[in-house]
Every structure is written in C-alpha cells, then in structure tokens.
Amino acid sequence: MTIVVVGNTKGGVGKTTTAELIAIERARAGRRVLLVDGDRQATAQKAIAIRAEAGVLPAIACATYFDGPVLRSQVLTQKDLYDDIIIDAGGRDSTALRAAMSLADVLLIPFEPRSFEVWALEDIAALVDEVRSVRDGLRVYAFLNKAEPGVLSTDNRDAAAAVADFPQIEYLPKILRRRKAYSNAVGAGLSVSEVKVKDPKAIAELKALIAAVF
Numbered sequence: 001m002t003i004v005v006v007g008n009t010k011g012g013v014g015k016t017t018t019a020e021l022i023a024i025e026r027a028r029a030g031r032r033v034l035l036v037d038g039d040r041q042a043t044a045q046k047a048i049a050i051r052a053e054a055g056v057l058p059a060i061a062c063a064t065y066f067d068g069p070v071l072r073s074q075v076l077t078q079k080d081l082y083d084d085i086i087i088d089a090g091g092r093d094s095t096a097l098r099a100a101m102s103l104a105d106v107l108l109i110p111f112e113p114r115s116f117e118v119w120a121l122e123d124i125a126a127l128v129d130e131v132r133s134v135r136d137g138l139r140v141y142a143f144l145n146k147a148e149p150g151v152l153s154t155d156n157r158d159a160a161a162a163v164a165d166f167p168q169i170e171y172l173p174k175i176l177r178r179r180k181a182y183s184n185a186v187g188a189g190l191s192v193s194e195v196k197v198k199d200p201k202a203i204a205e206l207k208a209l210i211a212a213v214f
C-alpha cells in the first residue's frame, strides 16, 4: 500500500492534474486506487464525476475530505482496501495538506520553472521539516510541471539547482511539459492515454514520472 500526496503550498502548479493522472494510470494498471480530494473546491472529484457520467472504465473511487482530521481518520480507516491512495492536497497551508503529509509515504511536489515558483518551495520545505520532526519515512520529491516544450537539459539542470537549495527535497528529473493534452484529458476526467487523439509525448512523460515515484 502506497500513499502519495501531491502537494505544494503554492496554488495552480498542477496538483489536481498530477493526482488525477496518476490515480487513473495506476487504476488502468490494475491497482486498487482511491483518489482523495483534499480541496474544498473539489476539482478532482468533479472531474471523476464527469468520467463516471460518461461510463469510462476503470471507474475511479474518489472521496473528498478537506478537513484535516477527517481526511486522516478516513484514510487510516480505508487504507487496507486499496493498493494506492493518491491525495490531491489542495492549495495553501491547509489542515488537509498537513494531515495528508502526516500519513503519506511520498510527498510529490509539482513546481513551475519560474524563479518565484522555486522560492515557493520554502514553505513546503518548512512543512516537510515539521512532519519529519515527528515521524520517519516520508519521501519527498519535486518535479517540474508546465515546462515549455524543448530545451530539456537546461530546464532540468536549472530546476535541479533550484531544488538543491532545499536538502529536504529530492529533485526528480522527470518533467511534465506544458501540453494541451494534459489539461484537455483531465478536464474530461481522463488520462492522456484514454483520449481519442493521443499525444505520445505526454503519455511517455507521465509514464516516466509514475515509474520514478513508485
């Protein structure tokens, strides 16, 4: 059983997108998956509702718990029913994010390749310190999301250098580039491997990220 929380105190970096894509791909690979929406806005839950409405298989179990203590107790209660629990922790420094980090095996941090986004890692790094002061076993990875297509090696090098300022966080050299394939698929409650017109680059990037996380 693996609990992955996709979190960043910074908004709009791709937490919901990443959580949904990972949950769907793991379910497609035959794992029993629970997607937890830890955001009041329930964007992930809404996308999964669209998927269910369209009758797309596999169906994804999805629950919304934006209150930290509720999220914690519900995940602990249900965890043995699933192989993977993927938590979209929502934006900001919420109780849901803290609760999710208190349980998770992996914290996966999407961040954008602009300097102010990189500075925003300070907040999440401080939260990692806090969690690690009370428990062991939290692996923490950051990866670049919404990188512009092209210039692969310099993006990776710059991002790795930025993350190196935070010894709490390991840089995962897997990039999801800015591609319409991701936003279009996730908006319809699908992964990039499920849409009619497929983007092979998006599919390959996502596969590489998931392989690195698990």
Ligand SMILES: Nc1ncnc2c1ncn2[C@@H]1O[C@H](COP(=O)(O)OP(=O)(O)OP(=O)(O)O)[C@@H](O)[C@H]1O
Pocket (backbone or CB within 6 Å): 010, 011, 012, 013, 014, 015, 016, 017, 018, 039, 043, 090, 091, 092, 145, 146, 147, 176, 177, 178, 179, 180, 182, 183, 184, 186
């Ligand atoms: N790799 C990508 N390529 C293109 N668009 C993307 C990518 N990742 C995310 N997006 C788009 O960026 C926007 C923000 O993404 P998303 O909602 O996943 O971020 P979030 O971190 O969950 O935001 P919030 O903090 O509001 O919950 C969405 O419109 C989404 O479709």
Ligand SMILES: [Mg+2]
Pocket (backbone or CB within 6 Å): 015, 016, 017, 039, 043, 088, 090, 091
């Ligand atoms: Mg979100």
